[in-house]
Amino acid sequence: MSEGNSIQSLGDAFRGLSFVRLKRAVRLGVRSLWLHRLRSLLTMLGIVFGVCSVIAMLAIGEGASFEAQEQIKNLGSQNIILRSVKPPEEQKASDKGSQSYVLQYGITYTDIKRIRATIPGVTVVLPARNIRDYVWNISRRMDCELFGTVPWYPEMRNHRVAEGRFFTDNDMDQRKSVCVLGAEIAPVLFPIESPLGKHVRVGGNYYQVIGIMEPRTVVAAKDPGAEANKSALPRMYIPLETARLRYGEVLMRRRQGSFEAERVQLHEVTIKVAALENVIGVAEAIKEVLERNHKKKDYMIDIPLEMLRQAERTKQIFNIVLGSIAAISLLVGGIGIMNIMLASVTERTREIGIRRALGARRRDIIVQFLVETVILSGAGGALGVLLGVIIPFVVSYAAGMKTIITFWSPVLAFGISALVGVVFGIYPAIRAAQMDPVEALRHE
Amino acid sequence: MRHSPQTMPAPIVQFENVRKTYRMGLVTVEALRGVTFEIQAGDYISIMGPSGCGKSTLLNLLGCLDRPTSGHYRLGGEDVSQMNDDALSAVRGARLGFVFQSYNLIQQLTVVENIEIPLYYQDRPEQQSRALARRMAARVGLEARLEHKPFELSGGQQQRVAIARALVNEPLVILADEPTGNLDSTSGTEVMRLFDELHEQGKTLILVTHDPGVGQRAHRTIRLRDGEIESDVRR
Numbered sequence: 001m002s003e004g005n006s007i008q009s010l011g012d013a014f015r016g017l018s019f020v021r022l023k024r025a026v027r028l029g030v031r032s033l034w035l036h037r038l039r040s041l042l043t044m045l046g047i048v049f050g051v052c053s054v055i056a057m058l059a060i061g062e063g064a065s066f067e068a069q070e071q072i073k074n075l076g077s078q079n080i081i082l083r084s085v086k087p088p089e090e091q092k093a094s095d096k097g098s099q100s101y102v103l104q105y106g107i108t109y110t111d112i113k114r115i116r117a118t119i120p121g122v123t124v125v126l127p128a129r130n131i132r133d134y135v136w137n138i139s140r141r142m143d144c145e146l147f148g149t150v151p152w153y154p155e156m157r158n159h160r161v162a163e164g165r166f167f168t169d170n171d172m173d174q175r176k177s178v179c180v181l182g183a184e185i186a187p188v189l190f191p192i193e194s195p196l197g198k199h200v201r202v203g204g205n206y207y208q209v210i211g212i213m214e215p216r217t218v219v220a221a222k223d224p225g226a227e228a229n230k231s232a233l234p235r236m237y238i239p240l241e242t243a244r245l246r247y248g249e250v251l252m253r254r255r256q257g258s259f260e261a262e263r264v265q266l267h268e269v270t271i272k273v274a275a276l277e278n279v280i281g282v283a284e285a286i287k288e289v290l291e292r293n294h295k296k297k298d299y300m301i302d303i304p305l306e307m308l309r310q311a312e313r314t315k316q317i318f319n320i321v322l323g324s325i326a327a328i329s330l331l332v333g334g335i336g337i338m339n340i341m342l343a344s345v346t347e348r349t350r351e352i353g354i355r356r357a358l359g360a361r362r363r364d365i366i367v368q369f370l371v372e373t374v375i376l377s378g379a380g381g382a383l384g385v386l387l388g389v390i391i392p393f394v395v396s397y398a399a400g401m402k403t404i405i406t407f408w409s410p411v412l413a414f415g416i417s418a419l420v421g422v423v424f425g426i427y428p429a430i431r432a433a434q435m436d437p438v439e440a441l442r443h444e
Numbered sequence: 445m446r447h448s449p450q451t452m453p454a455p456i457v458q459f460e461n462v463r464k465t466y467r468m469g470l471v472t473v474e475a476l477r478g479v480t481f482e483i484q485a486g487d488y489i490s491i492m493g494p495s496g497c498g499k500s501t502l503l504n505l506l507g508c509l510d511r512p513t514s515g516h517y518r519l520g521g522e523d524v525s526q527m528n529d530d531a532l533s534a535v536r537g538a539r540l541g542f543v544f545q546s547y548n549l550i551q552q553l554t555v556v557e558n559i560e561i562p563l564y565y566q567d568r569p570e571q572q573s574r575a576l577a578r579r580m581a582a583r584v585g586l587e588a589r590l591e592h593k594p595f596e597l598s599g600g601q602q603q604r605v606a607i608a609r610a611l612v613n614e615p616l617v618i619l620a621d622e623p624t625g626n627l628d629s630t631s632g633t634e635v636m637r638l639f640d641e642l643h644e645q646g647k648t649l650i651l652v653t654h655d656p657g658v659g660q661r662a663h664r665t666i667r668l669r670d671g672e673i674e675s676d677v678r679r
Contacts, residue, residue, distance in 0.1 A: 018567070020567075021567065024564070024570075035552050350548070353548075354548045354549075355550075355561065356509075357507065357536060357542050357548075358542065358561045358565065358609070359533055359536050359537015359538065359613075360537075361533040361534070361565070362529060362530070362533075363530075364565060437509045438504050438510055441544070441548065
């Protein structure tokens with residue numbers, strides 16, 4: 001009857017609990033829960049929804065972050081990407097539109113040379129220019145970005161050629177008019193025949209199609225708006241030297257009553273760092289070099305590795321938030337179960353008295369009620385796991401979102417729900433066992 | 445302590461100056477003030493007395509549902525007066541049979557399952573206890589009602605289930621608390637006839653009652669008054 005006694009009897013409850021006995025207790029528990037089917041079901045719901053929402057949300061979150069991480073990985077985790085941006089002051093000046101002058105900004109060939117010369121650990125540098133223009137095939141037209149780059153682009157950016165080939169050093173040296181189409185362009189400009197070997201027209205120039213790239217998902221998440229719009233355009237890849245030859249460094253854009261020219265040497269430079277652990281250090285060094293040589297902030301540095309880390313951190317926070325929600329809902333579910341079990345103990349006082357009079361020890365009563373609670377929460381957990389596994393499938397089918405059910409999430413959720421049963425079942429069970437048999441028998 | 449196993453069979457129940465006091469708030473109530481008696485195997489005893497005389501307390505002590513404040517209670521030669529809760533439960537399950545005024549059957553269990561309960565807590569194999577329970581049901585004339593629930597039976601039938609349950613563990617003593625209190629006279633007589641039969645078969649019976657008709661059937665009557673034995677008459 002004392003506190004110590006109850007703890008001890010709880011300990012005793014499971015010593016010498018044979019399998020046969022447990023089996024009988026489970027059968028008895030199922031029967032008495034079945035007797036109050038609706039009540040049992042309603043009691044279980046708290047756990048069902050808790051477990052189900054944890055699994056479903058984790059699966060959806062896991063899927064979303066997997067996609068984001070895949071996109072970032074496509075950029076190459078050993079890469080550092082420099083982009084030219086129009087500095088904000090200049091943007092304002094050009095918005096006035098009255099003056100006509102050549103705006104010069106961005107990353108220059110000299111920058112690249114400096115970086116290569118001064119920073120160790122930089123292995124490959126991938127410069128690129130992009131020019132926005134229409135690409136034509138006879139009467140078909142598409143708004144594209146001409147992406148002047150070097151032959152080692154595919155391997156550096158993990159972007160493979162699907163058909164044909166990428167241009168070679170030879171194409172580059174000879175400034176050949178060849179191009180590789182982005183996956184989105186080919187079906188628009190060449191809906192029927194294969195574009196390989198055909199020509200496309202850009203302005204007054206013709207380029208022979210030598211390859212088609214694989215489709216890729218676009219990273220739009222972290223970039224500021226303008227950049228995202230630009231990179232969302234389909235790309236046509238041409239040799240960098242060809243691009244320089246055709247377009248020079250000054251881009252002219254006619255406006256109402258005036259024209260605007262921009263001089264940008266390189267739009268995008270990808271730098272590959274030899275060792276993964278040096279990426280952050282090299283990025284710092286590059287930042288310093290650029291800061292020293294650029295008066296205005298007319299460049300941007302993207303570090304996929306850092307984005308990846310950021311994504312991982314975000315996912316971690318997401319998981320913590322989910323975990324707390326799950327913990328709270330399971331707690332609420334557990335309290336619901338405890339509440340019902342306490343009511344059930346009171347309601348069955350007479351039964352407890354009868355059982356005690358007929359030879360049931362305290363531990364037998366504890367086992368009886370604890371088993372009932374664990375069955376409730378366990379069944380709730382199982383039902384929750386079932387729903388939680390089905391829902392992500394429905395979501396990915398209906399909403400087209402990627403969902404990933406990790407192995408541990410149902411296991412963990414089910415385990416916790418069973419644990420909730422034990423934790424919240426202990427008190428009602430002890431209450432039942434502590435009843436005085438004489439009092440219990442007298443209970444109406 | 446006197447021991448004379450050669451001359452007389454050891455008594456099944458031995459009460460030695462048993463006292464029971466309850467504290468009710470500030471007041472201490474003396475329910476039993478030193479009760480001493482012995483019961484031999486095969487005795488058919490009624491315990492009678494006006495309400496508040498300590499009958500229920502005595503029954504609770506006899507039934508090992510409670511412990512005396514002082515004094516000794518030997519059941520089958522074993523002192524149970526200071527046993528712990530688990531040991532008392534084991535004693536109740538193995539050596540005592542209970543019949544209550546309000547039958548005290550578990551409503552969600554069938555007749556045969558109700559009869560089985562004492563065996564359940566003694567870890568008897570299921571088939572064995574099921575067979576025993578069936579035999580007991582047949583003995584009280586309920587073989588046709590095995591799978592019925594208590595609420596489907598009449599009061600007399602329910603009390604017979606309770607008697608079968610009290611018999612299933614072959615107890616040393618069967619304790620009956622006002623067994624006919626809730627029954628009409630026909631089923632009451634039926635139940636009492638069953639008790640008489642059990643006595644003839646050599647069972648030890650203790651009936652607590654204030655119904656003189658029931659009390660008269662027993663061969664010995666212990667009358668209580670104010671927590672003490674007023675008279676102990678053998679017929």
